Amino acid sequence: KDAARKAVSGHLVVDRLLSPFQANPRVIVDELRATAWKHQGVVTVQEVASDDGRFVLNFAAEGDRRFMLKAQPWHYKRDGLVFAEFDGKGDPTEIDLGVMAIWVQVRGLPFELKTESMGWSFWDQIGEVLEVSHHNHVIVEKFLRVRVEVILHEPLKSTVEFIPLGSSKIVKYDVLYEKLPLYYECCGIVGHTSERFCNIPSDKGVPTFPKNLSVEAYWKGQGVSRRVLNVGGSSHGEKVPITGININKAVKTMDIIKVASAVRELIVSEKEVVVPASSATMAMKEFAGAEPGQEGQAKALG
Known part of the structure; x- marks a missing residue:
């Protein structure tokens, strides 16, 4: 019990490398600590049996963990790293690492x-x-x-x-x-580094995404x-x-401005979400007519 309790103590995150190639997690962490993180405390790598090569990081200092999560994404040799919080309970392979x-x-x-x-x-x-x-x-x-x-x-x-x-x-x-980490110009998906690792057949792979989406x-x-x-x-x-x-906190406290979504043709009005009778052009008129001082928080559509 003491060993199990010690294993989950600390400040944890689950991580995986967005690359078709495998890399030693300790090598990844050592390089990031030396070049990017500049952490104040100790971080321990705990390997996980998984299909996507994920691993757990145990930070001695909560401030280091917060900084690492807040300043994402991080890179290892131009490939992206995805991190998610982990409370040490359950299976780390069940933590969603499908978003960045x-x-x-x-x-x-x-x-x-x-x-x-x-x-x-x-x-x-x-x-x-x-x-x-x-x-x-x-x-x-x-x-x-x-x-x-x-x-x-x-x-x-x-x-x-x-x-x-x-x-x-x-x-x-x-x-x-x-x-932005590496992505493939034919499919636009982060982690697909070339046609070899993409589902698009090589004879149909046409670059349709800009090369310079990253700044x-x-x-x-x-x-x-x-x-x-x-x-x-x-x-x-x-x-x-x-x-x-x-946004979860802001919606409760801030007034809502009238905003148009050209895709779904919704207007966020001051008190409610309504479907416009015409097009997004009418919504833009509503937006242009907002009173000074109403440029506050917009409620999330949906």
Whole structure:
């Protein structure tokens, strides 16, 4: 009993490498500790019998574990690493490692659409939204940045779409991923590094995804220490403190702005979700007519 209790004590995560190649988990951790993590405490590797090569990390310091989870994704030789919290109970092979949290930059948005509430509305286009980067609910960075959960067995999204006010044409805005691991240009799936590891037949494999969907972490260009990055609820730096709100909490306390989703043609009104009588253009009119000060939290659609 004492041995079992000791095995599950500490601060745990489950991890796997997004690569068709196997790698020694201790080698992975040693390299990350030397080059990226700079942890303050000890971390122990515990191997797991699994089909996907997953393993458990036991952190002596909870702060190290929080930092490692918050600053995902991490890389090992350009392949991605996926981590998930583990309470030490049950089978670690049953922990879902099929999603990856990552910061996304939406490029080229018109100024009036670069809002926190617009960021929350992207859930049905680029993945479940976890956070929107803002300062007092105002987007102060160069791009609208949204932290989303990417489903790893689905292709990456390279654009988001809108119907501008007064137009019937759909316009697209580019999406870039911060610290995106390797993906295959023919299928757009993270972890498929070449045609050899993809289900698409080699004679039908045509590159349809851009080569340059990945950009460096935003903080790197701002002179901000990585260790400050949202650890313990702190912001992206003292000069421009960026805060992320958990949507489950925000929906209960914030007013809701009228936002259109061109894909599902839904409007998030101030008090309810309604289906528009016409198109997303009408919804954009509602959005443009929002009162000053209403640019608060948008409720998650659905």
